[in-house]
Amino acid sequence: MAEALATVARVDGLGMILIRADLARAGDAIAEAAGLAIPEPTRIVTDGSRSLGWMSPDELLLILPAGETAAALTDLQQALVGEHALVADVSDLRAVFDLGGAKADQVLSKLCPVDFAAFPKDGLRRTRAAQTAVAFWRQGKGFRVIGMRSTADYLGLILQNAAIPGSDLDPR
Known part of the structure; x- marks a missing residue:
C-alpha cells in the first residue's frame, strides 16, 4: 500500500471560547482580554499556544490550552461588561484534527470546495467537508480542522479515507 x-x-487538550459582539465597538477590549489582535475577515492570528479566528462579522473563536479556558472566559466576560455580547465555552462542542504533511491540502481538496492555491497562509475557512460543517486553517506544514463533536467519528473517517492515495472522494 x-x-x-x-x-x-x-x-x-484545547479550549475554545466563542465570542459574539460588535467587533467595531468591542474589538479593542476583546483583543486586550484575549491577548491577540483582532483578525481580519476570514483570517486567524496566532501567538504561541493561542489563536483567534474570525468566524463571521460579529463572531470570533479563541483557541487556547484547555487549562487556560476558565481564566480567559472570565477575562473576556469582564472586558465586555456593558456590551451586547456573548462569551461561551464551546470546548466540549468541538472535535479537532491535525492534518500533517506536504500534501494535506490534497486531502482537504477531496472534501472541500476550496482553491488551495489561493488560500492565504493566515486564512481561516468555514465550509463543508463532505457532509459536515468544518473550519480549518494552516498549521505548520498542514492544517488544523475543527468540526462538531457529534460528527467527530465521521469527520475522522472521511479525513483518513481522503488521505489514501488514489481515493477519489468528491462530494460535489
Whole structure:
C-alpha cells in the first residue's frame, strides 16, 4: 500500500471560547482580554499556544490550552461588561484534527470546495467537508480542522479515507 498523503491525528487538550459582539465597538477590549489582535475577515492570528479566528462579522473563536479556558472566559466576560455580547465555552462542542504533511491540502481538496492555491497562509475557512460543517486553517506544514463533536467519528473517517492515495472522494 502506498504511503498516505497526510497524517490525521485527533487533538485533545484545547479550549475554545466563542465570542459574539460588535467587533467595531468591542474589538479593542476583546483583543486586550484575549491577548491577540483582532483578525481580519476570514483570517486567524496566532501567538504561541493561542489563536483567534474570525468566524463571521460579529463572531470570533479563541483557541487556547484547555487549562487556560476558565481564566480567559472570565477575562473576556469582564472586558465586555456593558456590551451586547456573548462569551461561551464551546470546548466540549468541538472535535479537532491535525492534518500533517506536504500534501494535506490534497486531502482537504477531496472534501472541500476550496482553491488551495489561493488560500492565504493566515486564512481561516468555514465550509463543508463532505457532509459536515468544518473550519480549518494552516498549521505548520498542514492544517488544523475543527468540526462538531457529534460528527467527530465521521469527520475522522472521511479525513483518513481522503488521505489514501488514489481515493477519489468528491462530494460535489
